[in-house]
Amino acid sequence: MNVSQQQALGGKGHTLQLRVMEDNKPWALISEVGGQGYIEEVMDILKQHFHIICHKDFLQNSAVQGPKIQAMLMWNTFPAAEPSLLRLLPSLKVVSNGGVGIDHLDLPYISSLGVKVTNTPDVVSDATADIAMGLLLASARRIVEGHQLAVDPNMTYLSQSLMGVEVTGSTMGIIGMGRIGCKIAQRGKGFDMRILYHNRTRRSVEDERAVGASYREKVDDLLKESDFVMLAVNLTPETTALISHRELSLMKPTATLVNISRGPVVDQDALVKALRSGTIRAAALDVTHPEPLPRDHPLLSLSNVLITPHVGTNTYTTTRKMVQKMVDNALAALNGQSIPNEVKPK
Numbered sequence: 001m002n003v004s005q006q007q008a009l010g011g012k013g014h015t016l017q018l019r020v021m022e023d024n025k026p027w028a029l030i031s032e033v034g035g036q037g038y039i040e041e042v043m044d045i046l047k048q049h050f051h052i053i054c055h056k057d058f059l060q061n062s063a064v065q066g067p068k069i070q071a072m073l074m075w076n077t078f079p080a081a082e083p084s085l086l087r088l089l090p091s092l093k094v095v096s097n098g099g100v101g102i103d104h105l106d107l108p109y110i111s112s113l114g115v116k117v118t119n120t121p122d123v124v125s126d127a128t129a130d131i132a133m134g135l136l137l138a139s140a141r142r143i144v145e146g147h148q149l150a151v152d153p154n155m156t157y158l159s160q161s162l163m164g165v166e167v168t169g170s171t172m173g174i175i176g177m178g179r180i181g182c183k184i185a186q187r188g189k190g191f192d193m194r195i196l197y198h199n200r201t202r203r204s205v206e207d208e209r210a211v212g213a214s215y216r217e218k219v220d221d222l223l224k225e226s227d228f229v230m231l232a233v234n235l236t237p238e239t240t241a242l243i244s245h246r247e248l249s250l251m252k253p254t255a256t257l258v259n260i261s262r263g264p265v266v267d268q269d270a271l272v273k274a275l276r277s278g279t280i281r282a283a284a285l286d287v288t289h290p291e292p293l294p295r296d297h298p299l300l301s302l303s304n305v306l307i308t309p310h311v312g313t314n315t316y317t318t319t320r321k322m323v324q325k326m327v328d329n330a331l332a333a334l335n336g337q338s339i340p341n342e343v344k345p346k
Contacts, residue, residue: 025050025051026049026334027051027053027068027071028046028052028069028071028072029055029058029071029073030046030053030073030075030079031055031076032056036078037076038075039319042323045327053065053068053069055078055079066088070093071092071093071094071095071330072096073098073327075098077104083109086110092113092115093114093115093116093333093334094118094329094333094334095117096118096327097118097326098120098322098323099124100120101234101262103262107343111345116333116339117343117344118326118329118333118339118341119341121179122179123322124312125179125180125182126183127312127313128183129180131260131308132184132187133184135260135285135286135308136167136172136256137167138306139284140165140166145162149162165256165281168192169193171194171196171225171227171228172185172188172195172226173197173225173226173228174195174198174213174230174232175198175199175233176198176231176232177198180232181232182211184232185211185213189211195211195214196216196222198215198216198219202215203215223251224252226255228256229258230258231243231258231259231260231261231265231266232260233261235261240264241264241265241267242266244267245267245270248280249279251279252281254281256282256284257283257284258284259285259286259287262289263290263291266285268299272298275305282305283305284305284307285307286310288310291309291310292309325341
């Protein structure tokens with residue numbers, strides 16, 4: 001056998017090996033590519049490790065595809081892990097959630113099926129803290145209104161009436177001092193803000209000193225003292241409607257409420273009333289309930305409200321990190337290894 005024949009056989013062997021590796025990849029169910037699903041720029045991460053099937057295609061032949069699926073890679077809460085879908089997935093071993101919040105998942109039920117649940121903490125903290133400060137600054141300095149004036153074709157002079165409020169030296173009260181809350185505090189410190197926080201458990205003295213934060217055991221005290229109230233809690237039964245009529249009435253009339261946690265943390269009817277009556281100055285929200293709000297919802301017509309469409313983690317860098325962590329978690333579960341970010345029922 002000459003060298004060229006050996007090379008040809010070697011090439012075929014390599015191709016065969018790649019084909020075997022491809023065939024051995026597990027199957028994963030996703031929502032869709034584009035739309036409310038994954039951006040095209042992250043699909044290389046998923047396809048490197050999984051055979052991917054979209055939910056719509058799966059439903060067209062669920063009897064054949066169902067037994068193949070071992071992982072559900074959930075993005076923006078889809079595909080929804082409802083019993084009607086889970087019953088079609090007898091081989092499912094893991095629901096790998098993109099994002100920290102798992103309030104949309106019935107953990108006890110999913111766990112009763114022998115299915116692991118994972119999330120993606122840490123990698124979302126910086127981007128979410130960035131949007132928190134972005135909302136705070138945009139509301140305080142009325143940046144969106146300024147842009148609208150600047151591009152108005154009828155504007156003929158620069159009005160000096162677009163006055164905002166000072167951020168530097170103001171007081172920010174953070175409710176929920178977890179990973180994201182601490183990152184927000186770091187950014188507030190950079191603006192020479194006075195940082196207060198309320199948390200279920202007090203942080204260590206070292207943590208407090210690192211960001212210059214002062215603990216408030218009673219959330220009421222934080223609300224009374226803060227110029228900006230920042231919500232960074234997980235959604236739980238205890239935090240649902242955490243901010244309602246009473247809490248808003250405790251805030252300064254010059255204060256701004258910023259919510260980057262979950263929409264149901266705020267009683268939106270109470271918020272509308274507070275904004276209309278001047279109980280508080282303004283609100284800046286990356287989350288609402290539902291999402292998106294009905295087009296006739298009163299929050300959408302108030303001039304002292306700034307709303308973004310739940311884009312806290314929407315950067316290419318963070319999104320790729322999240323998807324990679326989802327993949328790592330899912331593969332660990334499928335291979336019987338220690339799962340980096342498993343979420344267990346309490």
